Amino acid sequence: MSEDPLASATLARLYLEQGHLDRARGVIRAALERSPFDGRALVLAERLETLHRASLVLSSDGERLVARWHYVPRPRTAYMTIQWFDDRGEALGGHTLACETTGGEREFPWPSVAAAAAAAIRRCDGDRWIPVAVARAVARRDGAP
Structure with a gap:
């Protein structure tokens, strides 16, 4: 049992807010050791696990955009949104789709003009949306032939 009264x-x-994820995980472990049914600690433990593991990566071969996600918790409540932007930053359109599995891959055709793509995964928790993973944006400088 934990002897740390401050945990x-x-x-x-x-x-967590200061970016010290390992310290936050250690404190949560100690807090849950002392009080395994502490609701706030249980929720934060899940959030810390999500921050540690979930990922979303965009890549492109010039013809298609590929979105790959890994370790998405509760995938049946998670949604990936991809948005395309032109070289002026104007939105060209996008897609939102259910993740359905903890890991997966989807391909999308690029718009017919030079464009950039951004993507994120979020999870519905009651009446709130919780960010799960954000991908680094990718761009295609030339339009389709």
Whole structure:
């Protein structure tokens, strides 16, 4: 059993907000050791696991955009949104689709003009949307033939 009287979800959240994920995980482990049914600590433990594991990567071979996701928690409540932008930053369109599995891959054709793509995965938790993963944007400088 943990002897750290300061271990709490509040302290772990402070570490998380400062970007100290390993410290936050250690504090949450200690807090849950002391009180395994602490609701705030359980929610934060899940959030920390998500931040550690989930990923979304965009890649392109010039003809198609490929989105790959890994370790998405609760995939049946998770959605990936891809948005295309032209070289002026104007939205060209996009797609939102259910992840359905913890990992997967989807291909999309590029718009017929020079464009950039951005993507994110979010999960519905009751009446809130929780960010799960954000991909680094990719661009295609030339339009389709």
